[in-house]
Amino acid sequence: MKKLVASLVIILSICSVRSYSQEIDTIPINTKDLNIKLKRSPLPSRQGPLNFEPVKLKPYVVNAKVNYWKTRTNIGINVNQAQFSNNWKGGGVNSVAVGGLLNYKAEYNKNSYSYVTEVILQYGKVKNKDQLQKKTNDRIFWDNKASFQLSKNWFFFGSVSFESQFDNGYRYYRDNNTQEEQQVLISRFMAPGYLTESIGFEYKPVKYFSTRIGTGTARQTFVLDSTVYDGKTNVYGVDKGKKFRNELAFQVVSSFDKDIFPNTNLKARYLMFVPYEDITWSKIDHRLDIAITAKINRFMNTSLTGVMLFDADTGTNKIQANQTLALGFGFTFPR
Template sequence: MKKLALAVVAVGITVTSIAQDKTVQELMGESGKTIKKDESDTTVKIWKTGGMFNITLGQTSLTNWAAGGDQFSLNSNGLFNAHAFYKKDRHSWDNSIDLELGYINSTSLGTRKTNDRIDAISKYGYLLFDHIFLTGLFNFRSQFTQGYTYPNDTTKIKTSNFLAPAYVIVAAGLDWKPSPTFSLFLSPITSRWVIVNDDELSAKGAYGVDSGKTVRNEVGAYLSATVNREIIKNLTYKAKFDLFSNYKHNPQNIDLFMTNLLSMNVYKGFGFNIGADFIYDDDQKSFGKDKNSARLQVRQFIGIGYQRKF
């Protein structure tokens, strides 16, 4: 009887061990499987976020070079943009920021800035019908550091600084968004503040601000179109096109601000950028024979470097 009891206990322990081993094996097998989304799950993401970072570097050095040129030059440019889009029911909230800063250093000219931009925008919209949103918009645009023009190799004239100028736009209007990659906003009543927070520039009455003042308010009509689209795999086009007409002063002279950026990832983060920016500001009269004319400002660039999307 005693032997029979021992045998029963031994068999029980063996069966339990086998069952436990099988359970452990099943758990291990399940943990190694890839989790797949249920095809019946149609939940839409409320927030969509992303962005891109790009840095471009270039260097040239010459030694006993008969053709001539700078003995050494180094150029660098950094670009960062990010976005966060919210969409739920009839509500949408789009936020984006673009930052750029670039310099060139050479033995003959020293260090000069080649690019500088801060551009942040936030839009809240309520869907009325067929991709048309009743929208409120806030936009801030400026630059990081001091900027100069160079009439000759030994003379430089300050033309900008942080918050000099800066543009703050508050607008209400209609926003047409036929797709997630395109938006066209129109506001018949917009308030724009031009800020020149620099004593030297303010004293000159730069950017339309009265001499000695730091802020000028304008009321007018505003149009803004944005595109952020992947044309083909790894090739992205991003653009912004703004128009503003000041009802208070020369409304027929419309201010223009436009940026274009074509980015392509060629191999493991290394790629190229091609861009072109256009600005026309009727109050920025720093051109012409007597430095009292407004002109279309153009900047174009091509860069090869490292970029990372997230």
Template sequence: MYWKDGGRFNLNIQQVGLTNWAAGGESSVAIGAAVEGFVNYEKDDVVWENKGRIAYGVIRNGGGGNRFEKTNDVVDFSSKYSQKFSEKVLLTSAVNFRTQMDNGVKIENIAGTSDTRRILISDFMSPGYLQASLGLTYRETKKGYSVTLAPFTGRFTFVLNDSLSNVGSFGVEAGETIRSEAGISLTGGVQRDVMENVKLQMNFNLFSNYDKFPNTVVNVEAGLNLKVNDYIQSNISSQIIYDDDVIITRSDGSRGRDLQIKNVINVGFTLGF
């Protein structure tokens, strides 16, 4: 078989209802869904790998009059075409695209009052990232990992929302919608069974603009998939991002460059295909 494909759909629902609860707390409803899949081809000296993931989640704290707030929002597609020098060393060209589907907001307190305000900080294709690269891949198929070093990498940042591009969000020049960079990247992944019904997955993407070398954009994702049966699974994942061109508004109201960290624990219904 030259072609291999697969995927899964995951749905998680959590509801907490409190009425006259002496210990205190707040009712909440949380819903999350994700779909991911891959299509790979390998024959003779040709290897073509494609994968994609879309995920979205919301939560509402308190009564029905409160808003649902976004907790997860990912659109991520990648394609990698390689020619073999050997079973372990390949010449690789790759494309990766990332963005989100919905508005992202930050809730801030209004100084001197008890009121809050919602500030738009991101949107669909604001940011959007497109990275194209050419380099060498080293892979250990039986051990489940691969690493690609690409000295020829182009990275494009899109900010199509006018209010965000006008203030130069995500590193674009104020009023511009696209930023182009040339640099070097190191990407790779690990996928292996650590014990029965427990699978480790990790992906990383490091990019350094030649104009700012060695300043590096870091994006690392790691997760554990714990399988109860064919329909019930738990996923524990973490993601760390650092981008020198992204200015963060911290929880204390200060602004600056900082680590972005996301931790997600899901238990729910999973359908494989």
């Protein structure tokens, strides 16, 4: 019995010690006689309360405007010259050729509305020894298009374009008696000139490709100089004695403009004009313009351009074509 009581007393003592040790978090230590030196904090300390005062900040207004216009200008100048001595046995003829190009494009985009205007001016001439001067290139083209977005890839558009040339164009032949080169005027500024208005729908799946479907298209062909008739009763589809001809048609215009390689750009434009008054293959006009421009350095580039044209109103039922390869100086703004 005594052993049982002693065991209970021991168990109760152990439990009370454990509960007491769990309640105590710290143990006081008497540091009166201990030599303890505390290190001084390097941070400054301030005695007393800290006072905070509000600071009034003047709002700064940024005077910034959103520019919805994007413009780009390309200028190209090409020069070619060849000179031979009188005793040069390899054959050849002295020649000088000069060509110039100006391409300006401005684009406005805001919400679902967009407007694009593009101007292309091209002119070139070549002079060979003992021959008349001849044009290598001559074009004025101005295209304006306003469109409203209907869905992700479809737009409703209206466009107006103008096309003509700067200088006189001639047909060349040699006189049977003197064998000298002669020329006959066949075209000049506004003879012919083309003004085209079109409305319809445009499909643009990506930025570099688009197709216009002009269901309502009107084209006026102008011949303002009667000297280009040269005895003919009809030139460029305009009867002699009249100044212009109006046509209603269905028109398709496809455009492609993309850098296909580093520093190499491919630009193509295809136009099909189908007059409603006579929908036959011989009366459908086709025009394909292709230009490949490769940049050599900051100021020099080389370009290969070509045009394929089928238009019975120009006086032939065959495909017409021209091609130009040039090396020259090119400037782009903004760079």
